[in-house]
Amino acid sequence: MSTLTIYKRELKSYFSQPTAYAIIVVFLLSTMAFTFTFGNFIRAGDASLEWSFFFWHPWIFMLLAPAVGMRLWSDEQRNGTIELLGTFPLTTWNAILGKYLAALSVWLVALTLTFPIVVTVNYLGDPDNGAILAGYLGSLLVCGTFLALTMLVSAFTRDQVVCLIVSTIACALMVFCGYDDFTREISKATSPALVEAMTALSVWDHSRSLDRGLLRLQDLVWFGSIIFACLLGTSAILSAKRS
Numbered sequence: 001m002s003t004l005t006i007y008k009r010e011l012k013s014y015f016s017q018p019t020a021y022a023i024i025v026v027f028l029l030s031t032m033a034f035t036f037t038f039g040n041f042i043r044a045g046d047a048s049l050e051w052s053f054f055f056w057h058p059w060i061f062m063l064l065a066p067a068v069g070m071r072l073w074s075d076e077q078r079n080g081t082i083e084l085l086g087t088f089p090l091t092t093w094n095a096i097l098g099k100y101l102a103a104l105s106v107w108l109v110a111l112t113l114t115f116p117i118v119v120t121v122n123y124l125g126d127p128d129n130g131a132i133l134a135g136y137l138g139s140l141l142v143c144g145t146f147l148a149l150t151m152l153v154s155a156f157t158r159d160q161v162v163c164l165i166v167s168t169i170a171c172a173l174m175v176f177c178g179y180d181d182f183t184r185e186i187s188k189a190t191s192p193a194l195v196e197a198m199t200a201l202s203v204w205d206h207s208r209s210l211d212r213g214l215l216r217l218q219d220l221v222w223f224g225s226i227i228f229a230c231l232l233g234t235s236a237i238l239s240a241k242r243s
Contacts, residue, residue: 002098047126049132069154073099073155107147142207149226174201206222
């Protein structure tokens with residue numbers, strides 16, 4: 001059994017239930033609602049989609065990404081199939097990567113289905129499609145980071161609701177820590193070192209650069225490091241439980 005086998009099994013399980021479809025629909029509706037209301041897409045004439053479209057993605061992902069990822073290991077632990085996986089010729093990393101890529105594919109489908117907004121800006125103006133593509137990459141990386149964090153939490157517990165709540169709080173912190181007003185209030189009750197550490201974990205600085213079309217190596221390394229650290233932590237937890 002390989003990573004590809006796990007990937008196919010997990011992807012099939014997502015789309016054999018209404019959950020994935022419901023989350024994708026909610027994502028599309030909420031994205032379009034924010035774009036045409038608070039984002040002032042028409043009035044602002046934002047051809048780059050930086051503020052009217054991509055700006056809202058981290059806010060939406062911090063709520064919806066955990067809903068996709070909460071079942072990754074919680075289900076296996078609750079149903080006892082995690083022990084069954086241990087009997088297969090399968091490494092822990094095969095299972096982790098297969099499950100993670102399947103969950104990420106759900107969001108890749110969701111982001112792809114927002115293509116009408118790209119068609120619209122190309123019809124109404126002359127946007128930099130390279131910058132828009134970088135914005136999509138930034139959104140996928142933000143979502144991938146939140147999924148990896150949710151997978152880590154999911155490895156700790158067999159309760160999906162607990163996983164959802166804890167993951168949503170953690171993802172929300174990674175969003176809110178990018179705002180000065182929030183960190184200013186936190187600094188009143190904690191040390192500057194802790195505030196600085198929290199700010200360093202914020203997704204905003206790195207995603208905003210990609211939203212502007214700036215493909216910086218440091219941003220890709222940051223996202224890759226956070227994702228890898230979460231997957232590594234998941235591997236350590238699962239290996240400890242299987243031993």
